Amino acid sequence: MALPPHAADWMNRAEIDYIGPFVKAWAAFNAWYRHASGSRKDRDGLRFVKTQPNPVRSGIMPLLRPMQRDGHGNIIPDGEPAQKLKLLIRDLHVCLDGFHIEVTRDEDVVERISFRSVCISNGAALPQSSDSYGLRYRVEKANGGWQCTVKSIANPANVRATIPTVGFDVDALQAHEQFAALSVAQRATLLEVFNRCNPRPFTDLFAGGGAGIVASDITFRCSDQQLFEGLIEVIYGLRNTLLHGELQPSPQAFAAYEPAYRILLTFLGCVR
Known part of the structure; x- marks a missing residue:
């Protein structure tokens, strides 16, 4: 039986929209890394977070460790904080895999936001x-x-x-x-x-080797450093497509912002 119009309206209003909380969490994260890095440029600040000693890197990297085994070859289970973060990353990946969210770079280059194709390094300098x-x-x-x-x-x-x-x-x-x-x-x-010399080489975080980083029912085939950098770049891409007005409004697109928001809260928990 279909809901009456007023009930359907209330149901629509009851759906949680994580766009606002995401923007606020990003603003806090942005303010922190600008202060910590001493630079007002996003790219400098994000490079600082990814590669220099800082509370977010120190707090998050241990949660992204690859699969570990004990002396008998048995898998050592992750602790609860690592399980929660990896599950959020898994949920974010599923959202991005199921719906194309794109961002424009340099006015005419459109890039899909995805853990399967993420720029985490610069190409070699010329010559x-x-x-x-x-x-x-x-x-x-x-x-x-x-x-x-x-x-x-x-x-x-x-x-x-x-x-x-x-x-x-x-x-x-x-x-x-x-x-x-x-x-x-x-x-x-x-x-x-x-x-x-490609200035923006892309990496598929599922296509490497190694022990693998298990996140619920998916496995990243990359290092913990690569996953950390890729995670930051993916969330930064979500920030850009939203604030640049490029995000196509749809329930599938909005769904990605819940795990992204909760991951940002985990970052912020490292600096409180």
Whole structure:
């Protein structure tokens, strides 16, 4: 039997919206890491949280430890705080896996917020080079952009390819006629050096090796450090898509903000 209109209205109003609590918790977290890092730039503050000694890192990292076994090979169960945090991370992952929440970067690059594809490190700084079978493959900055060269090591005047790109653009590199003129092996080597310079390399936290970090019925295949950094980046992405007005309002999207809010509360509990 369908609910009468006034009952349905009250039921809708009774649903808890975690958007407001998330924003307030983020504001507190943001204020703390700005003060602790001594920088007003979010990127500097988040780097501080992820890589420098601080109460949040010290409190959260032990809760993300990989699966441990005793001397008899039996799994050592996590303590209650670790179980609660890992369950929240699992719930957040399920929400993000079931519904695409996206954020725009640099005005025209759309990225999905996901533990399956998260940027937790920077690419190698230019220039980068690699030597193979008498040839030197090099990627460097030149003329306001990037330049890829393939030349003989013994005779640098013997240049096999000189390919300019605006920046990191794999499609532009592969579409260049001089790239097509290289052999299959030479193209693969140049592409490896070029990809090494990706300013935003993405990591799938389920695709690595190691003992695994068990979170209820899912297992992350990454280190505790990678999961910690990925968790912060995912929550920061949720903050950005919300405050930039890009979040598509739907129950599935809103559902992700409950575990994200509770994870932020766990962070804040480390600094109280």
